[in-house]
Amino acid sequence: MQTKDHKVLVANRGEIAIRIVQACRKLGLAFTCVYTAEDAASGHVRIARELGGDKSLCRVSSYHDANELMAVADDAGATAVHPGYGFFAEDYRFARRVSQRDRKLIFIGPSWRVIRELGDKINTKRLARSLGVPTVPGSDRPIYDEMEAEKVAQSLFEFQEQQGIRKPLVLVKASAGGGGMGIEEVYDIDLFRSVYRRIRNYALRQFKDEGVLIEQRIRDFNHLEVQVVSDRSGRNPVHFGTRNCSIQSTGLQKRVEIAPGFDPSSIEYGFDAAQVLRDITNHSLAMARKVGYDNVGTWEWIVTRDGRPFLMEVNTRIQVENGVSATIARVRGQKGVDLIAEQIRIGLGEPLGYGQEDITFEGVGVEYRLIAEDPDNRFTPWVGRVDGFGWPERPWLAMHTHVPSDDPYDIPTEFDPNLALAIIWGKDLAEARERGVEFLDTLVLEGANNAGEPLRSNVRFLRDNTGRILKF
C-alpha cells in the first residue's frame, strides 16, 4: 500500500496524540510526536517512545507555533500533519500553509478551502438555507442598520409567541465574533436597541466590523451530532451515525456522549425521533456533498422539545467523542471501527472502500469524560497529583488516557485537566447504563494537591447523570 511510505507529524498532545500514534501504528505508518517541557511525563510521550523510539520525539516550546511545527516536520522528514483536535485543527491558514509551502505536506483533515468555508458561521448558515436545511430562525447575513435589526428582532419575538414559547428570547451576536465573545440575550424588544448598540460597538472595537447577527435563542433542546466521513474525492460522504451530547457542564462543555442520538426503541419521545435522526443525517450528507467535504467532520444540531432540528455548526475535524460512534458502528458487519485510522487513511488519499449500505449500527455506546474538576463548584479545574488510577478491564470498556496507571502523575496547569475517556458499550440502552454505573463505581481515582486536599473529579456527576441519558 502506497500510504505506508508516509510519515505523520502528530501536532497535538495527550489522549488524541496517543490515539493518532496508535492509529499510525495500526496502518504501519511512521510518525513523529512533539511535546513541551510540561508534557514530558505525559502518556503520549511514553507511547511514542515505546513505539517509535527517541527519534520519533521532538520537544517544542509551544504547540501553538506553526513555525516550530514546520521545522520539526522538515527535520523529521514528515510528509503529513495530523492536527488532532484543538490547536490547529480548524485553522484554515495552517492547513493552507501546510499544503502550499515549498515543501508541501498533507494536512490530515479537510482541505483548507472546506475548513474556511464551513468555519464561517454565516457562510455555513447560508449554505444550509440554500439547500433547505433547517437553521435557527433569524438573520443569515450581518445586519448593519439599526432599523433593520429591530425589525428582525421584532418579528423573532412575534414568531416565538406564535409558536407558543412563553418567554421568547433573541440572541444578538457580533457576526465577526466567535467563541462566545460578543453575544448577548434580549428578552424584551424594548431592551433590544441598547443591547444591539452595545454589541455593535463591541464588535467595532474588537473585530473592526459592526455587523451583527440576530437569531432566536433556543432553550430546552438536545445537542445532537452527525459523524460524517468522506474520502478525498469528496463525492461519496457516508455517516457513522448520530450522537447525543446533551449532558454538559455549566460552561457548556460536553461531559457524556451517547451514540445513537435518540433511542426510540426504549424511550418515549414527544416527536418522531427516528425521523429526526434520519432527517439530520440526510441534511448533513447533502451539505457535505455540496461542499465536496473530503475528510472526517461533525455536523452539530440542536433538536427542540417538539422535534424540530436546527443546524448549529460544522466541526471540520475529528472530535473527542469519535470513539463512541465507532463502538456501535459495524463496517460490513465487522467490529473494531477506528475513525482516526480511517481519517488518516483517507486523508493520505486512499478511497474509502465502502458505502453507506455497508455501515450498520449495533447497541448503545456511552462515553464519559473523566476530568479533575469540581462539579459542585461550577466545574472549577482541580490541579494536583494523581496517585492512584485504575479500573477493572472489561470487554465492553475502552479507556483512552494519557495518565499512567502505574506512576503518580502531575496534572499540568497549562492545559485542561482532562484525565481519560471511558467508552462503554451495551447491547441496548439499559445495559449500557448499567455497565456505565458499574464502571464508575469500580473506578479508582485518587490523588492530592500540594495542600493535601484530596483529588476532586466529576465521577459522581457522571454517575448521577447516567440515569437520564438519551431522555429528552
Place this chain on the structure above:
Amino acid sequence: MDTEKRTQHLAERLGYIRDVFGGKHNENIALLESKLQEFNLRLSEGSISDENAALTTLEDLFDFVERKLEAELTPMDKVRIVRHPQRICLRDILENVYDNFTEIGGKDEHSIDPSMLIARAYITRRSGKKTINQPVLVIGQEKGHGEEFRNGGSVKPWGNAKALQYMKVAETEGIPIHTYVFTPGSYPVEDYPGAAQQIARNLYEMAGLRVPVIAVFSEGGSGGAEAIGLADRRLMLSHGYYSVISPEGGAAIEGRLRQGQRAAPELIEKCAQQLRITAEDNLRMGYIDHVVTEPPLGARPYHYDFFRGLRQEIIRATDEVILGVKGFAPFRAMVLRRRRGKAETMDLDNMYVRWSLSASAKDRLVGRRHRKFNRLARNAARDRRPVLRKLSNMGWDAWWDIYSYFKYDLLRKHQQKIAYLVEEVEAEAQVLMEKVAAPWRKITCALPGGSCQSSEETERELTTLSDWDEEGQRNGNWSYVSPRAKEDRAITCPNAATHGCLDLWAPDLFGEFAGVCTYCGHHFPMEYQWYLHNVFDEGSIFEFNAEIEAGNPLGFEGFDVKLEQAKKQTGLKSGCVTFEARIDNVKLVVAMLVAPFRGGSVGAAEALPLPGLRARHRRHPHPGRHQRRHPDAPLHHGRAPLHRGRGPVPGAVRHQFVRRAAGQLPRLLALPVLHPFGQHRLRRAGRHQGDHGRGHPAGLPPGLSRPVARAHPRHLGPPRRARQPEAGPSDHGRPQPLLPVARATARNR
C-alpha cells in the same frame, strides 16, 4: 590710544582672514602678519615718526589684500564667512539699518528661544517737511557673534512658532515684515510640535499673509531658512549662502556616512560647489530677486557703508512690493526709474511711500506671492508636455472652470431647491396614501388569503435564505497582493521581543493580513500599489499630472543618474502620484507620495501637483452628501479576514479613508506610503532638516490660486483581480505592473 584700537582691529581682521580661508593663501596672510608684527615692534620701540600715516598705509595694505582675496573666494569660504563670529548679525542690522527698534517677545535669555529675535523697528523718512515713522516688524535668527545661548541661530520649533505669532501681529497691524535669515538650519526637535511640522505651519501661514514680506538671506540653511523665508522680495547678501542642506550634510549623504563619522574636507568642498549655494547661483536660478553687495570678504559690524546700502535696498524692496500691487501708474514709473540707480547712492529716505494696502491690493499681493512660488517650483521640475498639449490642457481647464461654475454654483443651488420640494411633496403624499390605504388593508387582512403579512411569511423570512448581494464585496480578498506574499518564509515582527508575537508566514502576513501583525497590530509597510488598488474603488482611478518629472535643477553631479534609475525602477516620473478616485462612490482628489521613488522625499516635482489638487477639487466639487450611512457595510461580513478581529479588514481600511474624506473639509487626501527603506530615509532626512539637494523650496504653500495645467488623465485601470487567499505562494504568478519592491523584512530593518 587710538593707535592701540586700530592695531587691535587690524589683528582681528587678520584673524578673520585666517579663519575664512582655513589654511589657503598662506603667503598673503603671512605678509599681513609680518607687516602687522613689524608695525607693532616698531611701535613699541617708538621708532615710528608718524603713527597715523603708517597705520593708514597698513590699513590700505589690508584693504588691498582683502580685495585681492575676494576674487578667489570659493563657496566653502563663503560658508565659513557666514559662520564666523565676526559676521554681522541681526542686532547689528537693527542698530544700523533701522531708526529705532524694540525687541519684543522676550529678550536674550528671557526669550522662549533666544535664537529667534523679533523687534518692532522704525524707518524714518521725510516727505517735504513732514517726518514719517514707518513701523516694520523685523524677524530673524540671531547668531549673536557666537553667544552660546543663541544656538548659532538654530531655531527650535517654538521659536518659529513665536515668529509666526508675530507675523500675525504684523498682519493685524498692517505693517510690513522684514525677515533676516541667519540660520544654519532649524534645531532638530522631533517631538511635538516638531521642527519640520512647525516650518510647514509657518510656510502655510506665510503664503497667505496679507502684508508685504521682505526677506534677506545671509545664511540660509535648509528648512530653518524656509520658516521665515517665504517672502515677496528675497534679497541676499553677496557673501551669504542659501541651500537645501549644509555642505556637511550633503557630504554625509553623498559619502553614505554613519552616525559619528565625519566627511572629508574635499568632499564637503565639492558638495558646497555642487549645491549651488552662493548668491550668484541663487540669483541665476531665480530663488532670490536681488543681491546686496557686501564689502570684500563679507560684511562685519564696522562696515557702516554696507548698512547704509542695505537700508536703501530694504526700503526699495518694500516700496517695490507695495507699489507693485497698489496699481497707481505714476508710482510704478517712478519705481522703474529708481531701479537704474545704485543702492549706495540712492536716497529713499526723502521719498515717501505709504506702506499700507487696501483690501484689493492685499489680494493682489497674496496672489502674486502664490504665482511667484508656483513658478519657482515649476522651473525646478521638468514638464515635458508638448506645447500643443499644454495649450489644450489650459483650454480644457478654462472649460472646466466655466462648466463647474454653471453646474455647481448655479445649477446646484436650484437643483437642491427642487430636490427639497420633491421630498416635501413625497412625504405629504405618503401620509395621504397611508390614510387612504389603511381601511383597505384592514379589509384584505381580515379576508382569508389576504395580502397582509401572515405568520407563514414571517417564518419564511426568518428561516429561508435572504437576498444578499455579495457581488460588490471583497470577502477578504485583496485586489492587489504584495509580491512578498509569494515567498515561503516566516517573518518576525519587530515587537516580538516585547509583545511575544510569533513569527508570521509571509503569504499570510503580506497577503490576507495586509501587512498587519495579528498579535500586536504592528503595520509592516506595504507597497503603494497596495493602497492604490485596495483602498479605492476598482477602476475608479484616473491619474493626472503624470508628465511632471523630477529634475535636477541644481545640476548636482550624479543626481541625474540616480533619478534615471529611480524612474526606470518605478516606472514613475516623480515621487508623487496624483489622481482622482472614488471610495464607495465618494469622489476624491488624491496625492500619494511614493517611497520607492528616491525614498519618497519631496522635491519640486513632488510638491508641484499639490496646489493643483486644490484647484482641481474646486473645479469638481465632490459631494459628500450622498454617502450611505455605513459606507463599508457590504464590503465584508462575518468572514472578516482576520480572526479575533485584529488588523485591518478591507472595510475598516476603507472606512477610515471614507470618513476622513467625507467628513472633513477640504476633502483632500494625501497618502504617505512608506516601505522600510523609505521610512528610514525620511527619518534620516528629518534629522538633517533637509531634502537632499533636489527641488527648491522645500515646501509649497497650499491653496495656490492658479491651477496647474491638467494633463490628460491616464487610466491606471483595475488590476487583474487576484483571488488572494486562493493564490498560494506558488500560483501568484501575476507580475505587478508598476514596480518591483524591495524585499526587505522586518529582520533587516
